[in-house]
Amino acid sequence: MAEFSDYIIYVDESGDHSLTSIDPQFPVFSLSFCVVRKDEYMAQVVPAVQALKFKYWGHDSVVLHEHEIRKSKGDFTFLLTDRAVREAFYDDVNQVMVDAPITVIASVIDKQKLTKKYADPWNPYEIALHFCLERLLLFLCDQGEHGKRVHVVFECRGKAEDAELELAFRRIVDGANKWGWVTRDFSAVEFEPKFARKSVNSTGLQLADLTARPIAIKTLRPAQPNRAYDVIVTKMGAIKEFP
Numbered sequence: 001m002a003e004f005s006d007y008i009i010y011v012d013e014s015g016d017h018s019l020t021s022i023d024p025q026f027p028v029f030s031l032s033f034c035v036v037r038k039d040e041y042m043a044q045v046v047p048a049v050q051a052l053k054f055k056y057w058g059h060d061s062v063v064l065h066e067h068e069i070r071k072s073k074g075d076f077t078f079l080l081t082d083r084a085v086r087e088a089f090y091d092d093v094n095q096v097m098v099d100a101p102i103t104v105i106a107s108v109i110d111k112q113k114l115t116k117k118y119a120d121p122w123n124p125y126e127i128a129l130h131f132c133l134e135r136l137l138l139f140l141c142d143q144g145e146h147g148k149r150v151h152v153v154f155e156c157r158g159k160a161e162d163a164e165l166e167l168a169f170r171r172i173v174d175g176a177n178k179w180g181w182v183t184r185d186f187s188a189v190e191f192e193p194k195f196a197r198k199s200v201n202s203t204g205l206q207l208a209d210l211t212a213r214p215i216a217i218k219t220l221r222p223a224q225p226n227r228a229y230d231v232i233v234t235k236m237g238a239i240k241e242f243p
Helices: 038-057 068-070 074-080 083-099 111-117 124-142 159-173 203-220 227-235
Strands: 007-015 028-037 103-111 148-157 190-196 238-241
Touching: 007 038, 007 124, 007 203, 028 038, 028 203, 038 074, 038 083, 038 190, 038 203, 068 203, 074 190, 083 203, 083 227, 103 111, 103 124, 103 203, 103 227, 111 124, 124 148, 124 159, 124 238, 148 159, 148 203, 159 190, 203 227, 227 238
Parallel strands: 007 148, 103 238, 148 190
Antiparallel strands: 007 028, 028 103
């Protein structure tokens, strides 16, 4: 068995990857990889998120979820009651992201442009996944992670969906889905996909969840103020808008 990597990767998405029914209000699909050293994750990232939860809830069983935060739903209904508390919470979440020693690799697919440009386009998820894995490979090789086993953690979506994603993932890293100009040797690193339920309360998956939609919104509405993206962009290792 290969030596474990010093890095772990957490993945989240925003939007859906369907090309048969495209929402005109949100016609994009965003995939975000959050890359972090394990020692920094344990020493800095997890304690910071735990401290945030204890400060606002008194316990750490809450799952930070961008949609519920934005809509002030579920565990976040308290954001509706006091504007000062709401602003303080947003500031604290932003500070967690500012301080987090993460690298973000992301891809955004404009599905309307994709279907207009190609008669039989690839699945947007596979396009985004291929790009992110390529850039992840380059990053890891630059960090001296050659030959190591790297875990890429996805949130469970359902048995069939997870099986489909794992198949696409393994085809990419096995070199089965080569684009004509792609020459990356994925064998330089041993990639291993892992799937985790939301109930495991993974800190890394929660950070990834906070990145995917702001990146999509920046692509969709670039002139709109986007405080979350302003933080995320400082962490960018790579971003690709396609097509």
